Amino acid sequence: MPERPSHPRPTAMAVWLIIAGVIGWWAAFSLTMERLHLLADPDAIASCDFSILVQCTANLESWQGSVFGFPNPILGLTGWVAPIVVGVAILAGARFARWFWWLFELGMLFAFAFVIWLITQSIFVLGTLCPWCMVTWIVTIPTFYVVTLHVLRAGLVPVGPRVRRGAAALMGWVPLLAVVSYAIIAVIAQVRLDVLGNQF
Structure with a gap:
């Protein structure tokens, strides 16, 4: 029983x-389509290539763009389904077991860490800003x-009452934290x- x-x-x-x-x-879908387009025609220019600085091609064709042996956007195509399903299930009245939230939080932690790594690679190594990548950063x-705050405030991890109250209070500040x-x-x-x- 959950x-x-x-x-x-x-x-x-x-x-x-x-x-x-x-x-x-x-x-992720848009980036995947851009990658397939570039594979079909290596001389093509991606629709998200606006300048040397703001473009997708350099990121997609770099080794950082295929860290696990396949294009990174494929991770997004599969991974972003999870939040959609979880969100719909919650609205439908579903209750999840503690272990499920641990796994979901672990997945979000991986996504967050991966995005931070991609941001550093994009800015400090590739010297480009990929538009669709930035959309991913914005939502991740x-x-x-x-x-993370939900898992803490709900006591789904072993933390004290003070941490739970702090997490509950911080939930309302997520937009500011994101900005x-x-x-x-x-x-x-x-x-x-x-x-x-x-750019100007």
């Missing part, structure tokens, strides 16, 4: 998981925050790549 937590159904989180999942999946970061995260990335990109100077 363990039934005492907290109310996280409806707002469920809605966000669906929205983020759909956006993330669409970004707050999704990780939301799921601060985006700002940090933007500042790093500007300092490293002079984005504004190269």
